[in-house]
Amino acid sequence: xxxxxxxxxxxxxxxxxxxxxxxxxxxxxxxxxxxxxxxxxxxxxxxxxxxxxxxxxxxxxxxxxxxxxxxxxxxxxxxxxxxxxxxxxxxxxxxxxxxxxxxxxxxxxxxxxxxxxxxxxxxxxxxxxxxxxxxxxxxxxxxxxxxxxxxxxxxxxxxxxxxxxxxxxxxxxxxxxxxxxxxxxxxxxxxxxxxxxx
Numbered sequence: 001x002x003x004x005x006x007x008x009x010x011x012x013x014x015x016x017x018x019x020x021x022x023x024x025x026x027x028x029x030x031x032x033x034x035x036x037x038x039x040x041x042x043x044x045x046x047x048x049x050x051x052x053x054x055x056x057x058x059x060x061x062x063x064x065x066x067x068x069x070x071x072x073x074x075x076x077x078x079x080x081x082x083x084x085x086x087x088x089x090x091x092x093x094x095x096x097x098x099x100x101x102x103x104x105x106x107x108x109x110x111x112x113x114x115x116x117x118x119x120x121x122x123x124x125x126x127x128x129x130x131x132x133x134x135x136x137x138x139x140x141x142x143x144x145x146x147x148x149x150x151x152x153x154x155x156x157x158x159x160x161x162x163x164x165x166x167x168x169x170x171x172x173x174x175x176x177x178x179x180x181x182x183x184x185x186x187x188x189x190x191x192x193x194x195x196x197x198x
Contacts, residue, residue, distance in 0.1 A: 027042075027044050031043065031044050031047075032044055032047035032048060033048060033049070034048060034049060034060065034062070034063060034066060035066065036066075037065055037066050037067075037068065038066065038067075038068060039066075043061060046169050048060070048061075049165065050165070050166040050167075050168075050169075051159050051160045051163040051164065051165060051166055052159075052163050052164060052165075052166040052172070052175075052176045053086050053087075053158075053159045053162050053163030053164075053176075053178055053183075054082070054085060054086040054163075054175045054176060054177075054178040055078050055079060055082030055083075055085060055086075055139075055171070055172075055175030055176070056076065056077070056078045056085055056086060056087060056139075056159055056163075057075075057076070057077045057078065057159075057166060057171060058074050058075070058076055058077075058155075058156045058159040058160060058163070059074060059075040059077070060072065060073070060074040060075075060156055060160075061073040061074060061075070063156070063157070063160075064150070064152050064153045064154075064157065065153075069152055069153075070151065070152075071149065071150060071151050071152070072148075072149075072150045072152070072153065072154060072156055072157065073147065073148070073149055073150075074147075074148045074155075074156035075103075075145060075146070075147055075148075076100075076145070076146045076147075076148050076155065076156065076159070077143070077144065077145045077146075077171060078139040078144050078171070079139060079141075079142055079143055079144065079171055080106075080138075080139050080140045080141055080142060080144070081142055082139075082174075082175040083175075085137065085138060085139055086162070086178050086183055087136070087137040087138075087155070088136060088137070088138055089136060089180075089183075089194060089195065090110075090134045090135070090136055090193075090194065090195040091134065091135060091136070091155070091158070091187070091192055091193070091194055092132065092133065092134040092135075092192065092193040092194075092195075093131060093132075093150075093152075093154055093155075093190075093191075093192055094131060094132050094191060094192075094193070095131050095132075095152060095191075096131050096150050096151060096152040096153065096154045097128070097129065097130055097131050097150065097151050098128070098129040098135075098148065098149070098150050098154055098155060099126060099127075099128045099129075099148070099149040099150070100121065100126065100127050100128075100129070100137075100146050100147070100148055100149075101125075101126045101146065101147045101149070102121050102122060102123055102124065102125055102126070102144070102145075102146050103123065103145045103146065103147055104123055104143060104144065104145040105123065105139070105140070105141035105142070105143050105144030105145060106120060106121070106122055106123075106139075106140040106141040106144065107120075107121045107127075107137065107138070107139060107140065107144055107146055108120055108121070108137075108138040108139075108140050109121055109127055109129075109135060109136065109137060109138075110135060110136040110138075111127075111129060111133060111134070111135050112133060112134060112135075118138070120140070131151075134193070134195070137155075143171070153190055157190060158183075158186055158187065158190060158192060161186035161189060161190060162178070162182045162183045162185070162186035162187075163176075163178070164176065
């Protein structure tokens with residue numbers, strides 16, 4: 001309680017002492033979907049839309065289209081046992097910054113023009129990649145979950161555009177089929193530069 005009282009003066013907090021919380025009720029079907037742009041919403045855990053591109057799943061919490069193009073937040077999940085990832089190629093988003101927070105597992109990242117230097121990003125660590133900076137992502141452990149924050153249409157939109165809708169709640173046993181052509185088409189549509197030099 002002392003921290004709450006201190007927050008009142010420090011952060012310009014105004015307590016609503018007569019606030020009546022809503023009654024507890026079951027989740028509505030509308031709370032399993034992302035709404036139209038600029039609408040408030042609740043999104044029930046492990047529900048909502050999911051897309052798969054090969055063995056990479058994107059579970060967006062909010063798309064750039066919902067925030068007026070300002071930002072997007074998504075859970076990006078995959079596994080090192082799937083083999084080569086569709087994201088294991090150089091991708092450059094000219095106008096979009098990426099922040100990857102590793103919630104579970106081990107993510108390896110190459111940044112810039114250094115073909116030999118992998119950076120290991122572990123649970124609890126974050127990597128920020130500036131717009132215009134080429135990068136490669138590789139999922140190293142059996143299960144990897146990364147929270148992706150972007151200031152526009154980023155890696156989550158690439159997965160959605162090049163991939164397909166996923167109905168399952170967890171990663172499948174086998175990765176779905178994918179090809180470089182679908183990724184190239186999605187990259188062209190989103191203005192993303194792609195290079196296969198690894």
